[in-house]
Structure formats: structure tokens, C-alpha cells
Amino acid sequence: MWLEGFLRTLLRRSLTKEKRIALENTVPLLEGRFEGTEELGLYLHIPFCRQICHYCPYNKEIYRPEVAARYVEAVKKEIDTYSDLAGNTPVTSFYIGGGTPTTMLQSGLEEILKHVFGVFNMQCDIHMESHPNDLSSENLNAIVSLGVEHLSMGVEAVQDRHLEALGRPYTVMQVTAAVERAVRTGFKCVNVDVMFALPGQTYEEIEETGHDLVGLGVDQISAYPLFTFPYTKLARTAKDESYGSSSVFKRRKMLGILEGVFYEAGLERTSVWAFTKPGVPKYCSVTVPLYVGLGASGGSYLKDLFYLNTFNVEEYINALEAGREPIALSLDLSERMQMAGWLYWRIYETRFRKSDFEKRFGKEFDQVYGRYMKPLSLLGFLEDDGDEVVLSDEGTYWLHVLEDLFSIEYVSKLWGTSQQEPWPESVVL
Ligand SMILES: C[S@@+](CC[C@H](N)C(=O)[O-])C[C@H]1O[C@@H](n2cnc3c(N)ncnc32)[C@H](O)[C@@H]1O
Numbered sequence: 001m002w003l004e005g006f007l008r009t010l011l012r013r014s015l016t017k018e019k020r021i022a023l024e025n026t027v028p029l030l031e032g033r034f035e036g037t038e039e040l041g042l043y044l045h046i047p048f049c050r051q052i053c054h055y056c057p058y059n060k061e062i063y064r065p066e067v068a069a070r071y072v073e074a075v076k077k078e079i080d081t082y083s084d085l086a087g088n089t090p091v092t093s094f095y096i097g098g099g100t101p102t103t104m105l106q107s108g109l110e111e112i113l114k115h116v117f118g119v120f121n122m123q124c125d126i127h128m129e130s131h132p133n134d135l136s137s138e139n140l141n142a143i144v145s146l147g148v149e150h151l152s153m154g155v156e157a158v159q160d161r162h163l164e165a166l167g168r169p170y171t172v173m174q175v176t177a178a179v180e181r182a183v184r185t186g187f188k189c190v191n192v193d194v195m196f197a198l199p200g201q202t203y204e205e206i207e208e209t210g211h212d213l214v215g216l217g218v219d220q221i222s223a224y225p226l227f228t229f230p231y232t233k234l235a236r237t238a239k240d241e242s243y244g245s246s247s248v249f250k251r252r253k254m255l256g257i258l259e260g261v262f263y264e265a266g267l268e269r270t271s272v273w274a275f276t277k278p279g280v281p282k283y284c285s286v287t288v289p290l291y292v293g294l295g296a297s298g299g300s301y302l303k304d305l306f307y308l309n310t311f312n313v314e315e316y317i318n319a320l321e322a323g324r325e326p327i328a329l330s331l332d333l334s335e336r337m338q339m340a341g342w343l344y345w346r347i348y349e350t351r352f353r354k355s356d357f358e359k360r361f362g363k364e365f366d367q368v369y370g371r372y373m374k375p376l377s378l379l380g381f382l383e384d385d386g387d388e389v390v391l392s393d394e395g396t397y398w399l400h401v402l403e404d405l406f407s408i409e410y411v412s413k414l415w416g417t418s419q420q421e422p423w424p425e426s427v428v429l
Pocket residue numbers: 049055056057058097098099100129130131132153154155156193194195224225226227228229
């Protein structure tokens with residue numbers, strides 16, 4: 001543990017030059033922040049689920065129609081606060097996540113989307129998460145009518161014993177039928193999420209999982225190792241020490257098996273965890289560097305500023321009903337922090353161009369990060385042709401393990417605190 005802490009501090013200081021990173025409960029002035037912004041991303045959070053999964057780190061609560069109805073009005077008010085700020089800036093990426101967005105299919109999602117399209121200059125497709133149990137033919141038609149063209153759903157496992165252990169409310173047969181219905185509906189991209197390194201999961205089961213998922217005919221498969229976030233029920237109730245905490249080597253081997261199956265089936269790696277059919281636009285969260293996050297726990301990133309809405313749905317609604325901003329925490333980002341954030345996401349995407357870094361920051365990539373490139377290249381972690389840098393499968397995995405040193409700890413602190421306190425004084429990362 002102390003070694004992880006030491007490494008984390010060393011890396012943070014080396015990459016960001018910051019001794020301490022703290023988000024404070026100040027509401028930043030947003031006027032003028034959008035000037036010169038060429039394009040904007042939009043994220044909308046739907047914090048409702050029909051059941052709560054014990055391993056899930058996201059901000060969510062049980063769906064109640066009366067709360068959802070008030071949530072619709074609150075989100076519309078929040079959208080209005082951006083109408084003058086964002087002006088005519090084109091929105092080139094729109095993602096609806098959760099929670100489970102499909103809980104609100106018949107209770108106001110359409111109204112929120114109409115409002116989004118009325119206020120923002122929308123120039124993009126809609127990507128949305130869903131739950132397999134919400135994917136009846138009728139609901140799939142309703143999703144298409146909303147204008148959603150890229151749909152994702154959590155399959156999570158393809159063995160009944162693992163679905164049961166995870167507490168997922170369906171069988172393999174039922175989830176297979178739901179995915180096949182979604183595939184037949186004709187979206188531009190259908191993505192399924194699966195989790196691996198589950199307690200007691202064997203390498204044979206992983207191989208079977210890979211083949212079964214490919215057999216579903218989906219456009220993209222996102223395979224995540226099961227993480228144990230310290231503030232989830234999974235962490236509190238796990239009696240068996242090994243539950244959800246398999247070694248990084250076991251995870252690597254399992255991911256290696258999945259990579260083998262997916263590559264053989266012709267899929268291409270499009271991020272650390274995602275494998276996509278060639279020629280299909282990849283299903284992913286907001287893709288542009290600057291974005292606004294709407295809803296409870298929505299996070300926004302505006303170049304030199306990051307801010308986060310309150311996670312508490314009731315407090316979020318109350319704030320907007322009272323004409324107050326729902327922003328709970330904010331952080332000014334130094335140039336060095338922005339650069340580190342840029343690099344984090346490029347490693348996640350597994351490839352980048354140094355010229356894009358230079359366009360964004362007006363500095364040569366090699367001058368800032370060049371000294372890290374040579375040893376990584378010698379280790380076989382990446383190929384560097386002078387401009388384009390492409391991570392190998394080994395590099396993708398191990399660099400991401402390194403990133404996780406930060407992200408799991410930071411996400412746990414930020415989301416864990418925010419789920420306990422609606423308006424935290426500050427959160428030190
Ligand atoms: C918002 S959920 C997906 C949509 C929908 N709520 C559902 O459950 O089907 C996002 C995805 O995150 C992944 N996920 C959730 N908790 C995780 C954990 N502890 N470790 C790894 N992946 C996790 C799951 O694959 C899940 O499908």
C-alpha cells in the first residue's frame with residue numbers, strides 16, 4: 001500500500017508539478033469561459049436504476065416516478081443556464097449515461113432531449129446506455145424515435161452462475177434475446193459491456209465469454225475487469241478476500257485471452273477496454289476535449305476549469321428549483337494538469353498524434369513528455385513514428401495499470417465523498 005502511495009505521489013508531481021490537488025466548494029464564474037471554443041461535448045446523467053448492483057460505483061438511486069418528474073424540470077432549468085453561455089457553439093458529441101437512462105423512457109427523457117435540441121446547437125448523433133431488461137421491442141422503437149443511434153447495454157457475464165453472483169436480474173437466455181433484438185433494430189453501433197476477473201471465473205469461461213459475445217453479432221464489446229471501489233457495497237460485504245481483487249497478472253492473462261478471440265473475429269482495439277468492428281463508428285462517451293455535464297453528478301471540463309454537480313438528486317432538484325447553481329466542487333487546472341489529463345485520455349484511446357498536442361498547447365510534445373517515450377518504446381510498450389504514437393497491447397495494459405494508480409484512488413475519493421455529502425467543503429485528491 002505504501003509503495004502505491006509513494007508511486008502515486010511521484011507520478012503526480014512529475015506529470016502535473018502539483019504538490020496537492022484539491023477541489024473546493026466554490027461556484028466558478030462561467031461567463032466568457034466558452035469564448036473561442038470551437039466545439040463542445042455534452043453529457044447527460046440519468047441517476048436512476050430499477051435495482052442497485054452491489055459492485056457499481058456510479059451515482060444512482062432507485063427509480064421513483066415522482067422524483068423523475070421533478071428531475072426533468074430541474075435538468076431543463078440547468079440546460080437553460082447554458083443557453084447564453086454556449087451560444088451557437090456546435091455540440092459535436094452527446095452522451096446519455098447513468099445509472100440507467102432507459103428508466104426514463106416513458107417519464108420525461110424525450111422532454112429533456114427536446115429541450116437539449118432547442119437550446120444547444122446540436123451537430124451530432126446520440127449515444128446512450130441502457131439496461132437489457134428495458135429492451136423490449138416496444139422500448140427499442142421508442143429509443144429509435146428519440147434519435148439514439150448508438151446504444152450500449154450491460155451484459156456483464158454469459159454464465160448464469162456469474163450473473164447470479166453479480167445480482168443481475170436476468171438469465172443468459174434472456175440477455176441474449178435482448179441483445180439480438182437490439183442488433184436487429186439497426187443502430188449504427190450496438191455495444192455490450194462485460195466484466196471479467198469475476199470471483200472464481202476460470203480461463204475457460206473467459207474464452208467461452210469471448211466467443212459467445214462475438215456470436216451475438218454486436219458492433220463493439222467493452223470488457224472491464226471487475227474493480228472493487230472502496231465505497232461500494234461490494235467492498236463492505238466481501239468476506240472472501242479474493243472477491244473482486246484478482247491480481248493484475250490474472251487480469252492481464254484474461255484480457256489476453258479476450259484480445260485473442262476478438263482479433264480473430266476481426267475486431268479492432270479502439271480503447272483500453274473496447275474492441276470494435278472495422279468501419280463502425282465506435283461507441284464511446286464524450287469525445288471532444290471540452291464538455292458540459294448535465295444532471296446530478298454531471299462533471300464539466302472547460303479548458304482550465306473542472307467542476308462537478310452535486311451527486312444528491314434531491315439537493316440537485318432543490319438547488320435548481322431555488323434558482324441556484326447545482327455545482328458542488330470546482331478545480332482550476334494549471335497548464336501542466338491539462339497536459340497530464342490530455343495524455344491520460346490519449347493512453348486510454350491507445351494512440352495519439354504529437355501534432356494534436358502541439359495544436360492544443362502550442363508546445364512540442366517531446367519537450368514536455370519526450371523523456372518518457374524512449375524507455376517505453378524500448379520496453380515494447382509503444383511505437384513512435386515521429387508523429388503518431390501507437391500503444392502495443394502490452395503497453396496499453398501496463399500503462400493503464402499505472403493510470404489506475406491514480407484513477408481508482410481519485411474516483412474513490414471524489415465520488416465516494418460526493419455520494420456521502422451533497423456539498424463537500426473540499427476534496428483533496
Ligand atoms: C452505467 S453501467 C451500464 C448501464 C446499465 N446501468 C446496466 O447496468 O446495464 C456501466 C458499466 O460499467 C461497468 N461497471 C460497473 N461497475 C463496475 C465495476 N465495479 N468494475 C468494472 N466495471 C464496472 C459495467 O460493465 C456496466 O455495464
